[in-house]
Amino acid sequence: xxxxxxxxxxxxxxxxxxxxxxxxxxxxxxxxxxxxxxxxxxxxxxxxxxxxxxxxxxxxxxxxxxxxxxxxxxxxxxxxxxxxxxxxxxxxxxxxxxxxxxxxxxxxxxxxxxxxxxxxxxxxxxxxxxxxxxxxxxxxxxxx
Numbered sequence: 001x002x003x004x005x006x007x008x009x010x011x012x013x014x015x016x017x018x019x020x021x022x023x024x025x026x027x028x029x030x031x032x033x034x035x036x037x038x039x040x041x042x043x044x045x046x047x048x049x050x051x052x053x054x055x056x057x058x059x060x061x062x063x064x065x066x067x068x069x070x071x072x073x074x075x076x077x078x079x080x081x082x083x084x085x086x087x088x089x090x091x092x093x094x095x096x097x098x099x100x101x102x103x104x105x106x107x108x109x110x111x112x113x114x115x116x117x118x119x120x121x122x123x124x125x126x127x128x129x130x131x132x133x134x135x136x137x138x139x140x141x142x143x144x
Contacts, residue, residue: 049111053082068092072129074141075120080110092130096123 003011067090070081087109089095098106103117117123121141128137 046111049083050079053079053086066090068129070095072137073122073125075116075122083110092126096126096130098123 070076
């Protein structure tokens with residue numbers, strides 16, 4: 001099979017373009033290393049946060065009877081509730097009355113994306129539970 005000069009030139013150009021694109025995309029592992037380092041740092045931050053949450057003994061600062069079950073709010077896990085207790089939020093009325101600045105601080109403390117608390121409507125849920133509208137809360141947030 002004989003190639004013409006034009007076919008050979010096109011083949012060489014295609015190979016060079018592939019080589020250049022390959023080198024551009026690989027970055028010689030630089031971006032892969034950066035991504036791996038970021039993942040390691042993130043895992044370490046999560047471990048430190050979980051250790052701080054686990055280190056808080058039950059009942060520090062407040063009597064257990066003084067606390068509401070914050071895990072009833074959809075989106076709050078047991079670890080989140082412990083972190084909220086550590087931050088000083090023990091009752092539904094406190095959670096329902098947080099400001100936007102406090103919300104941003106809580107999202108950062110819990111490792112959540114900005115706007116998560118508003119999107120999941122924690123304030124509204126807390127107000128419903130505080131006022132005893134449990135059925136309304138269940139209807140709106142727990143039933144699908």
